[in-house]
Amino acid sequence: MPKPTISNRSINGDLRYLKLLARDFPTISQVTTEIINLEAILHLPKPTEHFLADLHGEYEAFQHVLRNASGNIKRKVKEIFGNTLREKEIRDLCTLIYYPKQKLELVKQNDTDLSDYYQTTLNQLIAVCRNVSSKYTRSKVRKSLPPEFAYIIEELLHESSDDRNKQAYVGVIIQTIIGTGRAAGFVKAICELIQRLAIDQLHILGDIFDRGPGAHLVMDTLSKYHHWDIQWGNHDILWMGAAAGNKTCIASVLRLSFRYANTQTLEEGYGINMVPMATFAMETYANDPCSIFHPKIEDPSRRPNEKTCKLIAQMHKAIAIIQFKLEGQLYQKHPEWNMNDRRLLETIDTQKGTCTIEGVTYPITDCNFPTINPEHPYDLTPEEQELIDKLQHSFLISDRLQTHVQQLLLHGGMYGIYNSNLLFHASVPMNEDGTLKEVSVEGQNVAGRDLMERVEQLVRTAYDEEADSQERNQACDYFWYLWCGPDSPLFDKAKMTTFERYFIADKETHKEPKGWYYTLREKPEICDHLMDAFGVTGKHRHIINGHVPVRASNGENPIKADGKLMVIDGGFAKAYHNTTGIAGYTLVYHSRGFQLVQHAPFTSTEEAILNGTDIRSTTQIVEMMGHRAMVNDTDKGAELREQIADLEKLLVAYRRGFIKEM
Structure with a gap:
């Protein structure tokens, strides 16, 4: 198929750009050499x-x-x-x-x-x-x-x-x-x-972080890797929120670390000082067996001794209670999240040993809450406040953690489209009929691709030093919603039943009903609809989760x-x-x-x-x-074809005298 003729009008319209391009290719010989090189690259096999x-x-x-x-x-x-x-x-x-x-x-x-x-x-x-x-x-x-x-x-x-x-x-x-x-x-x-x-x-x-002992080492490897990208996962967002100073995220990061007896990333990886945490836990829960808070250890080779297990259990309970208090404060601060039903500390009756969820009363497995004031259950004690302030300071001054988060921001996003493949970690919220669900983000109703992009903007705002302090604080709070909010594209479940899993034996209360995406994604027509909405084209196109x-x-x-x-x-x-x-x-x-x-x-x-x-x-x-x-069939091929078209236009500009060779 012959290439279209390049008109003088077209060259005149692009003359300013072509003169800039001519700085890199100042002679006809250099232009033709580059065109030959790029055309040859298009016919190499697609890289892996x-x-x-x-x-x-x-x-x-x-x-x-x-x-x-x-x-x-x-x-x-x-x-x-x-x-x-x-x-x-x-x-x-x-x-x-x-x-x-x-x-x-x-x-x-x-x-x-x-x-x-x-x-x-x-x-x-x-x-x-x-x-x-x-x-x-x-x-x-x-x-x-x-x-x-x-x-x-x-x-x-x-x-x-x-x-x-x-x-x-x-x-x-x-x-x-x-x-x-x-x-x-x-x-x-x-x-x-x-x-x-x-x-x-x-x-x-997504999900570089959580459970295993070497997330910081994974990040070290990626930071030096030649070509990589990441679609943020819910655990990545939790750590990014902690690094931004969100105290609820910090508490949850510690809670999960203690739950799996994995403090290596915290202490050795990022230098988070655990001494104040240990001191507070030992003093506050000295006579508490903390039996339901003993760590879950899948790898026997990483099992600590009994004394250490007991200390981890005490720290685990201490930070869990602090988390429940802090998230309760956030739900009250952000009624637009519609998560006030997750303020469960106020339903605890220590005298009866019960709590009430959605109108049903359940016995609880632990009734020792020395730091909870029944009149004001979400208020931190002075000691808890001092502890979480110290922990926040440790996260904010950890150079390695902050460097790794900058790498996640530089190479990452909520979704990616590469060579006709739509990549995201978890979900795109949907309605039962397969239409994209509108979600309110900072007062703006958005769905699908717009939702992903609006969320990504908020994440970046939390780290934008030029942003208004109130905007940054709001964005910093939003990390918690992304972690466990019902319409978060990184969660997309009705609720996160952390409280129930600790304190209620009835496993029916532990269920976390998934959003419609997880059911509808089995249907080819739904996947096509979603890829159309994200602008994914190509004969061989896919969603990868x-x-x-x-x-x-x-x-x-x-x-x-x-x-x-x-x-x-x-x-x-x-x-x-x-x-x-x-x-x-x-x-x-x-x-x-x-x-x-x-x-x-x-x-x-x-x-x-x-x-x-x-x-x-x-x-x-x-x-x-x-x-x-071949490379010609890829996104890179499309870029190279654009470069070739520009170079061909520059070549014509040289030959017709619009631009002089240097």
């Missing part, structure tokens, strides 16, 4: 995208999935060496690629001929690296190279040892690397390059609505393994289509290094394309 959800602080499993590219690296190694290497040799090579530093230490202890090991291994690594880099331009690969070895790696990637004329050249390079004592450093560099090139873009569908664990052990399928919806929360957190029967999903979108990788529980990094054990993964083909997708 990885989708992960609900990491919940499980740093070791997350790291391993990144390092092995959800099994893709092992698949490539088998494709290259399947006929020449034994299974153990393949396993050892893969372990080296995943953990080069640690694996080399073991090799040095056990291998008597290191020179021969390096000679063989370097040739193998170069073959793997050549394979994973084949879908990128030399320029992109060059930008990914470690500076120390950039020239050498580039030479080895583009010179084949199969070529007779080049065999000696390549051989001498490898021998010289070994002879100069640089082999270990070179191996580490090329292994990390393979890891980097195996995943072009990483999508995190996390948030609600898929119970694979019960036969639940993560692929819904005839393949239009994929729910990839398979339970990374150990707390969910018994529920889901697996340990997480990874969705892989490469040039040939979608693959859903289901992971078995990860043992440990140490086990992976010592014995070469990998996460056992099974791959399900979700959707294969009729043809191999």
Whole structure:
């Protein structure tokens, strides 16, 4: 199809922009070179995208999935060496690629001929690296190279040892690397390059925080990662609210940490001082067994001793009561949230040992509330106020936490649209008939995409130093609604029954009825309607969610609505393994289509290094394309075509004399 003729009027209309563009491309030769380069890129295979959800602080499993590219690296190694290497040799090579530093230490202890090991291994690594880099331009690969070895790696990637004329050249390079004592450093560099090139873009569908011990380590990794984005989850928002100074969010972050005996992220990760908390709890609940507040510990290796468990239980109860008081104050302050029915402290009758919810009276499992004044149940005692003020100060001055939140703001949002895929963590509130539900946000009724964007604006306002202080305070309060509000797109349930789960044995009161989205999303027409509302186009378009664990052990399928919806929360957190029967999903979108990788529980990094054990993964083909997708078929392709059109217009402007070459 011939390209449309570029008119003089069109050039005149864009002349100011074209003159700016000419600064980067001051000659006809440079313009044509760039057009040729961009046209060539359009015809490269589409780079690989990885989708992960609900990491919940499980740093070791997350790291391993990144390092092995959800099994893709092992698949490539088998494709290259399947006929020449034994299974153990393949396993050892893969372990080296995943953990080069640690694996080399073991090799040095056990291998008597290191020179021969390096000679063989370097040739193998170069073959793997050549394979994973084949879908990128030399320029992109060059930008990914470690500076120390950039020239050498580039030479080895583009010179084949199969070529007779080049065999000696390549051989001498490898021998010289070994002879100069640089082999270990070179191996580490090329292994990390393979890891980097195996995943072009990483999508995190929320919930980095909660339960697991390493959310701060996950954030450290992401902060250095080459290309990633995140759709905020409800647990991320809770921590972001805490970092913004929302005291109710702070109390809930601590409560959840004590509930799962996970203070590592708080103390070691972010330097939150727990001494005032411990002191207050021991003094206030010294004679209280706090039996219903003993922590839930899924991993026996992380179980503290009995004395520590008792202290955690005391702190757990202390902060839970403070949270219930603080949230009650917020519900009174914000009647527009319609959550005053969650002010439950005022219904407690300690004499009778009961509380009343929705007109029904229930016995309660704990009647010792030394800090609650029945006349004013939501007032903090002076000691509680002093404690929460100190905790707020700790959160606000934690440099590492504030840096991580800035990363979440920089790379994140409430939703994302990438290559015809609509990504969000939990829900888009809907009515029973499938229409988008209008939700009042700061007095404005919004639905669907407008709701997501209005919520995102509020989140950013809480961190906007230029914003009016009252607006910032309002936005800061709103984090709590996003955490547990009935029409929050990060929650979308009738209520959060935290109080009931602690104090009422009747499990009927623990139920949290889900919004209509969770039922309607099973229907293909509903998914199409939602994607239309968000402006998602394309022949192969999908919604990708996390948030609600898929119970694979019960036969639940993560692929819904005839393949239009994929729910990839398979339970990374150990707390969910018994529920889901697996340990997480990874969705892989490469040039040939979608693959859903289901992971078995990860043992440990140490086990992976010592014995070469990998996460056992099974791959399900979700959707294969009729043809191999190229860069031209992606969002990046659309950007490049726009750039080419601008450059072609600049080329005409040069040739017709509108702009002079420099």
